[in-house]
Amino acid sequence: xxxxxxxxxxxxxxxxxxxxxxxxxxxxxxxxxxxxxxxxxxxxxxxxxxxxxxxxxxxxxxxxxxxxxxxxxxxxxxxxxxxxxxxxxxxxxxxxxxxxxxxxxxxxxxxxxxxxxxxxxxxxxxxxxxxxxxxxxxxxxxxxxxxxxxxxxxxxxxxxxxxxxxxxxxxxxxxxxxxxxxxxxxxxxxxxxxxxxxxxxxxxxxxxxxxxxxxxxxxxxxxxxxxxxxxxxxxxxxxxxxxxxxxxxxxxxxxxxxxxxxxxxxxxxxxxxxxxxxxxxxxxxxxxxxxxxxxxxxxxxxxxxxxxxxxxxxxxxxxxxxxxxxxxxxxxxxxx
Amino acid sequence: xxxxxxxxxxxxxxxxxxxxxxxxxxxxxxxxxxxxxxxxxxxxxxxxxxxxxxxxxxxxxxxxxxxxxxxxxxxxxxxxxxxxxxxxxxxxxxxxxxxxxxxxxxxxxxxxxxxxxxxxxxxxxxxxxxxxxxxxxxxxxxxxxxxxxxxxxxxxxxxxxxxxxxxxxxxxxxxxxxxxxxxxxxxxxxxxxxxxxxxxxxxxxxxxxxxxxxxxxxxxxxxxxxxxxxxxxxxxxxxxxxxxxxxxxxxxxxxxxxxxxxxxxxxxxxxxxxxxxxxxxxxxxxxxxxxxxxxxxxxxxxxxxxxx
Numbered sequence: 001x002x003x004x005x006x007x008x009x010x011x012x013x014x015x016x017x018x019x020x021x022x023x024x025x026x027x028x029x030x031x032x033x034x035x036x037x038x039x040x041x042x043x044x045x046x047x048x049x050x051x052x053x054x055x056x057x058x059x060x061x062x063x064x065x066x067x068x069x070x071x072x073x074x075x076x077x078x079x080x081x082x083x084x085x086x087x088x089x090x091x092x093x094x095x096x097x098x099x100x101x102x103x104x105x106x107x108x109x110x111x112x113x114x115x116x117x118x119x120x121x122x123x124x125x126x127x128x129x130x131x132x133x134x135x136x137x138x139x140x141x142x143x144x145x146x147x148x149x150x151x152x153x154x155x156x157x158x159x160x161x162x163x164x165x166x167x168x169x170x171x172x173x174x175x176x177x178x179x180x181x182x183x184x185x186x187x188x189x190x191x192x193x194x195x196x197x198x199x200x201x202x203x204x205x206x207x208x209x210x211x212x213x214x215x216x217x218x219x220x221x222x223x224x225x226x227x228x229x230x231x232x233x234x235x236x237x238x239x240x241x242x243x244x245x246x247x248x249x250x251x252x253x254x255x256x257x258x259x260x261x262x263x264x265x266x267x268x269x270x271x272x273x274x275x276x277x278x279x280x281x282x283x284x285x286x287x288x289x290x291x292x293x294x295x296x297x298x299x300x301x302x303x304x305x306x307x308x309x310x311x312x313x314x315x316x317x318x319x320x321x322x323x324x325x326x327x328x329x330x331x332x333x334x335x336x
Numbered sequence: 337x338x339x340x341x342x343x344x345x346x347x348x349x350x351x352x353x354x355x356x357x358x359x360x361x362x363x364x365x366x367x368x369x370x371x372x373x374x375x376x377x378x379x380x381x382x383x384x385x386x387x388x389x390x391x392x393x394x395x396x397x398x399x400x401x402x403x404x405x406x407x408x409x410x411x412x413x414x415x416x417x418x419x420x421x422x423x424x425x426x427x428x429x430x431x432x433x434x435x436x437x438x439x440x441x442x443x444x445x446x447x448x449x450x451x452x453x454x455x456x457x458x459x460x461x462x463x464x465x466x467x468x469x470x471x472x473x474x475x476x477x478x479x480x481x482x483x484x485x486x487x488x489x490x491x492x493x494x495x496x497x498x499x500x501x502x503x504x505x506x507x508x509x510x511x512x513x514x515x516x517x518x519x520x521x522x523x524x525x526x527x528x529x530x531x532x533x534x535x536x537x538x539x540x541x542x543x544x545x546x547x548x549x550x551x552x553x554x555x556x557x558x559x560x561x562x563x564x565x566x567x568x569x570x571x572x573x574x575x576x577x578x579x580x581x582x583x584x585x586x587x588x589x590x591x592x593x594x595x596x597x598x599x600x601x602x603x604x605x606x607x608x609x610x611x612x613x614x615x616x617x618x619x620x621x622x623x624x625x626x627x628x629x630x631x632x633x634x635x636x637x638x639x640x641x642x643x644x
Binding site: 138272312313 | 374418422423424425427428429431432433434435436437438439440441442443445446447561565568569571572575610611613614616617620621623624627628629630
């Protein structure tokens, strides 16, 4: 099953990761920070011990889910760059359920489901605008991201604000409704994420549905000619990716933060980068999400130990995406 | 007459529309030549930071303005090399550009804070009276024409020039043809990639200048993520304007009016009973609704987003 040619297809991603890391370390050494020590500190902070690994893995969970969503959409040729907004809507729906329903496992399950549905619905708005009014998905999803962020901000200082609190924050999820811990801060959501990754992979590789999705994305004309319902398949992919992004937000609320406050997040945007680094392979998404989470956690360790700003992690993510693209372009040039 | 609400709102709408038109002109030309740059949001943000940092460090307004334009151009050059010459996907490259700039400006801002570079040297910004205060008290045209930033006037002229170039000159014909039929351009001996790269870099310069407007003219300050979706709105406005200068500018002014109204409503008594986001969302919601209500018209340049 593992043949050499498929292994060779991985090299652009590896080159990309190494190249981006090298560029960053070069920047650090220019800024007067010892790059070797910085790399070691970041590595230890992200992967150095079991407890650090648990932190990184927990950070990777929303990235895996958003990454799976992005991979699903991109494979079907759908430019859903609204994962960010869909993720925020998932958080809103989940917290609304989790703080109102009687505490218990049922509340947790319903909360996650509500998050997924809210994400799918938010994406559905964009798809409906494209299908009925011709508004490009790229545009509507970007605008809907901003609207979602403002909606979340308005809700956490309006109807969802904790009673008696002055800060723009919701009430805290009761303990019985939270996701169970595997090894704090790693929660059961991680298992869910891995299962969903395997399921995505099986659907993509082993089912007619997955095959039709891929063909519809690669060549819609040919797909239509072969009798594949392209419109339906891309709709399914879009809604599925929205649901995964919404679930990412819900899992984060039920497993990590336990409340929602106003402020920026970026799992949705990072999810696209995660999917691209994994070259849209569902199992690769898990590894690539761990890499991205490692960057973020490592950057925070750098900030604590060596007073390097943690935004460096975001630069690294952007560079990784750019490097993947360039490596891919290079590979394409060699082939022709 | 000058304290009528209509006049105040219109004058404010022109201020709000200036960065939109500026960045929009650049993006429009780039898209006409066939390159879609989602990273324009990041380019505006980079312009904000470069302008503010230079103004805070040196106190020279013109140097700060030049720094913003230079930063926007350089980053756009990197994007152009990636998309035009290396033929990378334009949407993904734009997303990567945004990530790098969000991280980069965040990092730079942390460094600036530790060095105490958080306020501008007094007098290193631009004032809102391009005629040196002359004519400000004239009825109606005073607030609308004379109590404006110099850049607003420059942008108005730039818009006329761009519209004329696109519609009436050989250069304009080339730009339009690049986005519709790059193969035909190449056959006619036009260096497709070189022209596209130029359009992208020009758009970057415009986006950087728009960022400078936000940082060293309109607010005289910097906050992380201060571009706040302006670049994304520009993308929507270019599409709303059907890739035509006149229509795009109408969209920008309408949007500016919505923004001015939103700010006015927010400052009214009793407005704080609602969360401020309810007001802030108005322009974005308007953009979506207008796009949805618009009749399906001419699609964009045929080769938009495709590497050549």
